[in-house]
Amino acid sequence: MTTQPRIRSLLPPGGFSNLVGHYVAALDIGSAYAAAAARASEDAAAACAALQSVGWLESAWVHQAIGSVPTPDAPEGEDVEAWLGWLDAVRTVSIMVLRPMQDRDLEGLITIPEDADPAAGGGVRTVKRVLAELLYLQGVARADL
Numbered sequence: 001m002t003t004q005p006r007i008r009s010l011l012p013p014g015g016f017s018n019l020v021g022h023y024v025a026a027l028d029i030g031s032a033y034a035a036a037a038a039r040a041s042e043d044a045a046a047a048c049a050a051l052q053s054v055g056w057l058e059s060a061w062v063h064q065a066i067g068s069v070p071t072p073d074a075p076e077g078e079d080v081e082a083w084l085g086w087l088d089a090v091r092t093v094s095i096m097v098l099r100p101m102q103d104r105d106l107e108g109l110i111t112i113p114e115d116a117d118p119a120a121g122g123g124v125r126t127v128k129r130v131l132a133e134l135l136y137l138q139g140v141a142r143a144d145l
Contacts, residue, residue, distance in 0.1 A: 019103045023131040024095060027058075030138040031091060035084050037145035044078040050141045051083040055090045057137055060116035061130050063090075067097030101127070 034054060038047040052074065059071035072089040075082040106128035114122030125133070 019106060019128075020098055020101045023128075023135070024098055026135055027094070027131070027138065028091065030135060030142065031087060034138065034142045034145070035087070037142055038080050038084065041080075041145050044080055047080050047145055048078045048083045050144045051080070051087050054138050054141045055083075055087045057116070058094055058134060059090050061112060061134060062094045062097055065110045065112050065116070066127060066130065067093075069093060069097060106131070 031054070034051065038051055041047040055074065063069050063071045071093060072086060075086050106126060108127050109124050110127060110130065111124050112122050112130065116122070
């Protein structure tokens with residue numbers, strides 16, 4: 001039986017500007033499904049690598065590129081629960097960065113560093129595009145589980 005994902009914002013989003021809150025809720029839902037897939041995986045190394053990828057992208061794109069804030073230290077090893085705890089801490093920081101944003105702020109431009117872009121392109125993007133790409137890449141990482 002599949003359990004419902006834990007969502008940190010409400011639809012319509014409580015405490016967030018409308019569209020920002022919808023992105024945060026979507027990221028939370030994706031993370032919940034990634035957590036369920038990681039716990040069900042028989043390959044702990046692959047599960048931890050997928051969780052690391054999701055958290056690293058979110059921290060590089062949201063924490064560094066949008067918020068210029070530090071990211072919690074990642075765990076070591078192949079303990080899925082430790083990586084899930086870290087991913088939760090990463091999301092908490094992301095929420096702190098995104099909560100004060102208004103919908104108009106989604107059109108602001110930020111620069112994604114080349115080494116933080118899986119397509120190796122880096123470059124300038126709107127905040128809205130960054131959040132949409134994170135949702136896509138989160139799904140790609142979940143597919144690896």
